[in-house]
Amino acid sequence: MTESAESADAESGSRGGRSRKRVDYGAGREALLAAAVRVVARGGLRKLTYRAVAEEAGVTHGLVVHHFGSRDALIEAALAHTVRTSLNTSAVEPGTGRTEDFSTGLSQMVTADPGIQAFQYELLLEARRRPELLPPLRALYEEYFGATERELSRMLPGGAGRPLTRLVFAALDGLVLHQLTMGEPEVTDAALEELRSLLRLLADTRTSPGREGDPAP
Known part of the structure; x- marks a missing residue:
């Protein structure tokens, strides 16, 4: 320009009465x-x-x-912006390998800036009508899946495969959507603690003797 x-x-x-x-x-x-x-x-x-x-x-x-330059470029850049912001504030990948650190701050993230999450869900729904939105959505959601899988692999002996990763991320995504529409951050926090308990139990199961496929003591 x-x-x-x-x-x-x-x-x-200025003539329109609004200063730029x-x-x-x-x-x-x-x-x-x-x-x-x-x-x-x-x-x-x-x-x-x-x-x-x-x-x-x-x-x-x-x-x-x-x-x-174009509306599509604006949409794609805004989606990348929301994914970066969410990853930075939700502690999906704290990097500690400690179960108690997993996804801390998720409810606070939604409370602090619900528009970030609403934007992503709006685009997901719009992609049902506009398939051209799917490639950037898939690519950017891979960032969520990758961060989740890396942190689960730090927590769980033997690592985490894609099915478990998608299951855990679906739980997180559902909690965000519920809080976004219904409020109740305390419900999000309580559900997250249950999820962490299940992950701890899974980690313990994988390390305990007598697990299927382990050698007999």
């Missing part, structure tokens, strides 16, 4: 992604337009175009 175009947009925004703020490239991109997430979380994917994101972020319409 040229300087003259930015000036024209700024002047137009200039944001540097790095910080501006993240702010626009966060704005896109909020727009979709409130109104669904059909409400996601350049102008809606610009209005939400308090910047020019041209700045959104400059950063992303």
Whole structure:
């Protein structure tokens, strides 16, 4: 976007009674992604337009175009942003191998920023009608599966295969969706403690003598 175009947009925004703020490239991109997430979380994917994101972020319409170029690129970047944020705040992969650390902070993550989670579920539902959304969704959800599998492998002797990984992640995903729609973070926390208890029991079973396939004492 040229300087003259930015000036024209700024002047137009000022005439419309809303002041526009200039944001540097790095910080501006993240702010626009966060704005896109909020727009979709409130109104669904059909409400996601350049102008809606610009209005939400308090910047020019041209700045959104400059950063992303197309609506599909904006959607894919926003999805990647939400996955990164969720992985960083939910402790799916604390890296300690300690069962008690697994997914700590999950309920707080949903309470602190429900829009992040709502955005992902909106895209999952929209993918039923728009199959072109499936490839980036599959690729980015592989990040969730990978983080979950690595942490389960630290906790469980013999590691964790894909079926167990998907089972555990489905439990986490369901708890997030329930809290997002019903509230009740205390229910999430209680269910997570039960999940950790089951994982501890599984770990103990795998290390105890007499397990199927183990040599006789």
